[in-house]
Amino acid sequence: xxDIWRKYGVIGIVIIAVGSFILLQIFPKKEEETSxxxxxxxxxxxxxxxxxxxxxxxxxxxxxxxxxAIKHPGLYKINEGDRIQDVIDLAGGxxxxxxxxxxxxxxRLQDEMxxxxxxxxxxxxxIQPNISSTTxxxxxxxxxxxxxxxxxxxxxxxxIGPKKAETIIAYREENGPFHTIEDLLNVSGIxxxxxxxxxxxxxVP
Numbered sequence: 514x515x516d517i518w519r520k521y522g523v524i525g526i527v528i529i530a531v532g533s534f535i536l537l538q539i540f541p542k543k544e545e546e547t548s549x550x551x552x553x554x555x556x557x558x559x560x561x562x563x564x565x566x567x568x569x570x571x572x573x574x575x576x577x578x579x580x581x582a583i584k585h586p587g588l589y590k591i592n593e594g595d596r597i598q599d600v601i602d603l604a605g606g607x608x609x610x611x612x613x614x615x616x617x618x619x620x621r622l623q624d625e626m627x628x629x630x631x632x633x634x635x636x637x638x639x640i641q642p643n644i645s646s647t648t649x650x651x652x653x654x655x656x657x658x659x660x661x662x663x664x665x666x667x668x669x670x671x672x673i674g675p676k677k678a679e680t681i682i683a684y685r686e687e688n689g690p691f692h693t694i695e696d697l698l699n700v701s702g703i704x705x706x707x708x709x710x711x712x713x714x715x716x717v718p
Contacts, residue, residue: 575623657714672710684699
């Protein structure tokens with residue numbers, strides 16, 4: 514009888530030893546898998562923090578002057594890409610007698626820009642709305658300030674008709690001001706020959 518108990522005891526020890534060996538083989542792998550998952554999560558968090566930092570970059574600040582039939586005329590700081598409607602809101606909105614039909618509320622704002630809001634029935638033949646001070650300076654030099662000129666002014670350039678003038682303005686309002694004369698090549702219908710013909714007639718403030 515004693516031999517039988519000894520035999521079972523040896524078998525039990527063997528079973529415990531084998532079981533312990535198997536458990537040691539399983540749990541380290543799980544720890545390695547868990548560590549790998551944690552490392553992946555850390556990488557994702559670090560990438561998200563980098564993207565958030567890039568998105569948090571402050572936009573360029575511009576200064577514009579709004580006048581006329583506006584509740585609080587004056588100088589306002591706005592962000593690059595803002596439109597005339599945005600600065601009107603900052604200035605308290607339009608007065609009751611303002612003629613907003615003469616103003617392009619969707620036009621993008623530019624640094625040093627002057628926005629004039631006329632009143633209903635006001636004659637503005639000698640007032641150019643949405644014009645910046647640099648436009649006046651360029652006009653005195655005999656050149657057309659391509660970033661601020663009206664369609665009529667742009668049509669005074671060699672080879673530029675009404676359709677091309679409107680295309681230039683549409684591109685300017687959608688993409689912002691031109692930084693170089695060569696940027697005009699990005700406008701549909703404007704080629705190198707056209708740019709060379711008007712190079713001496715325009716300015717890019």
